[in-house]
Amino acid sequence: GAQVPACPLAQKAAEFDAFSGPYQLDPAEALRWSRDQLPVFFSPKLGYWIVSRYEDIKSVFRDNILFSPRNVLEKITPATPEAMEVLKGYGYAMNRTMVNEDEPVHMERRRALMDHFLPEHLETKQEMIRRLTREKVDAFIDRGRVDLVDAMLYEVPLNVALHFLGVPEDDIQVLRNFSVAHSINTWGKPTDAQQLAIAHDVGRFWQYAGKIIEKMKREPNGTGWMHETIRKNVEMPEIVPDSYVHSMMMAIIVAAHETTSLASANMFKTLLGHRQAWEDICADPSLIPNAVEECLRYAGSIVAWRRQTTAPARLGDVDLPEGAKLLIVQASANRDPRHFEEPDRFDIYRDNAVDHMTFGYGAHQCMGKNIGRMEMRIFLEEISRRLPHLRLAEQEFAYMVNTSFRGPEHVWVEWDPDLNPERTRP
Ligand code: HEM
Structure with missing residues (x-):
């Protein structure tokens, strides 16, 4: 079921800024905490739901x-x-x-x-x-x-x-x-x-x-x-x-x-x-x-693309209302360890590199x-x-x-x- 995020996570979600700081320096790194702990969250500064895990992003695109x-x-x-x-x-x-x-x-x-x-x-x-x-x-x-x-x-x-x-x-x-x-x-x-x-x-x-x-x-x-x-x-x-x-x-x-x-x-x-x-x-x-x-x-x-829900939708553990705007961060999907082994390692021999988003x-x-x-x-x-x-x-x-x-x-x-x-x- 849906979990109430612990305070530090709620604060990270509140602070997330797509136009300055960590996201502009390195979008994948800036969302490491989200991939690990809160893979779909609302960013009040942007007015968008941020989606950071590979499987969630793939299912949105699908x-x-x-x-x-x-x-x-x-x-x-x-x-x-x-x-x-x-x-x-x-x-x-x-x-x-x-x-x-x-x-x-x-x-x-x-x-x-x-x-x-x-x-x-x-x-x-x-x-x-x-x-x-x-x-x-x-x-x-x-x-x-x-x-x-x-x-x-x-x-x-x-x-x-x-x-x-x-x-x-x-x-x-x-x-x-x-x-x-x-x-x-x-x-x-x-x-x-x-x-x-x-x-x-x-x-x-x-x-x-x-x-x-x-x-x-x-x-x-x-x-x-x-x-x-x-x-x-x-x-x-x-x-x-x-x-x-x-x-x-x-x-x-x-x-x-x-x-x-x-x-x-x-x-x-x-x-x-x-x-x-x-x-x-x-x-x-x-x-x-x-x-x-x-x-x-x-x-x-x-590094990120957009979508908008046409009806209430469930993504991961989160219920989204109709009309919700999503920022799906492909750069984060591409560094998701649930899909890419040791995702932060640059490896030209990687056998599933082509799965990138x-x-x-x-x-x-x-x-x-x-x-x-x-x-x-x-x-x-x-x-x-x-x-x-x-x-x-x-x-x-x-x-x-x-x-x-x-x-x-x-x-x-x-x-x-x-x-x-x-x-x-x-
Ligand atoms: C769509 C990235 C090069 C034409 C897209 C989308 C992305 C993207 C993310 C949206 C995909 C989706 O919604 O699932 C890129 C990247 C490129 C590149 C990273 C280069 C490295 C090109 C080139 C052309 C092109 C060279 C044309 C000559 C299009 C078109 C669409 C599209 C027409 C719309 C497809 C559709 O909605 O059915 N591209 N693109 N792109 N791209 Fe590219």
Whole structure:
């Protein structure tokens, strides 16, 4: 039966703060006490129920009827009235996309738009990803010191995403600012003053997305997933409505590239921080696929996701009312000793690393997971082969404050160019 939590636990629940302190430093570590003692608790500061154990999180993901994804793209910090006015001025109308759509529409839409994500189609992207990666590495390989994020991990996933979507690649810097605004707007805690500036950027991003759609409509035979979406919008507007096309155009640019950039930054930070694992990979590249999964488990780029109950529900020992908002912390699931043996050990040989929750689970599981994985593998193949003597530079890692997207803003690395394998063995 339900237990009344002992005082220290109630106090920990009351103190839990998703936007500062331990959770921002290390979300999995910040919830160790919860995994051990109070796996589902209400956070009065956030107004969400926090869920921290692997099995509970999996069962929430599994039942997308009782635990609806409708709140996935809601502003976690509500807009101020002034910010709302600004957004209205831009005609901002972010609505259902894929990730926050309910059944039965979601499945029909997902099926209608699945082709581009099938392995045969992704196979054709491999060469492009490798070429883009090599061009970036060529540009810095003689330098001896570089920020991997600025030098490749930001732009390659962005270019791959735009190519996959069929979105024109003209304004990369503009997109970068917009992405940050959209992420803080959705998952961050902007101050009242920041809310205004962000509302302007989000409003402009919305209008920019509309312009991209207009431009793409003028090329009815264009290639890429968003061109396919625009054609499906004409063929089956009840399943792929206009509001979907516009909302998705804005959301997917972030979903397809920010997630992958951050996961890749986490991966290099983690691997270079575990020297033996790095050297094992350099010696045997066949270890790379499982190393990527272990990186996604140990330091994933999506650390928490949301759901909302559509009826009273029981989760573990806790009764949730209808309409309860849940923050399901995948980073915590990924460190749950009930599922992963010695979960705090980084182990590229772990046989169940792939069970991680970083791509979600069930009906909404990430459609782009194999694109993300392919990029991460190629980054690792290219860098471990050409710069095996790479090491992390002394640095403080900085992270954007938010509940869900996690990865260092910069990853500075160093090496001696005279020892580059392509110089020493001709
Ligand atoms: C959904 C993470 C890369 C497209 C999701 C979800 C997560 C996620 C957590 C929600 C899953 C759920 O509710 O069960 C990630 C991570 C990535 C990544 C960590 C990179 C490492 C990508 C890429 C694309 C993409 C590259 C597209 C090119 C999507 C789409 C959905 C989704 C369309 C919605 C699926 C649905 O609701 O049916 N992703 N993602 N993602 N992702 Fe990804």
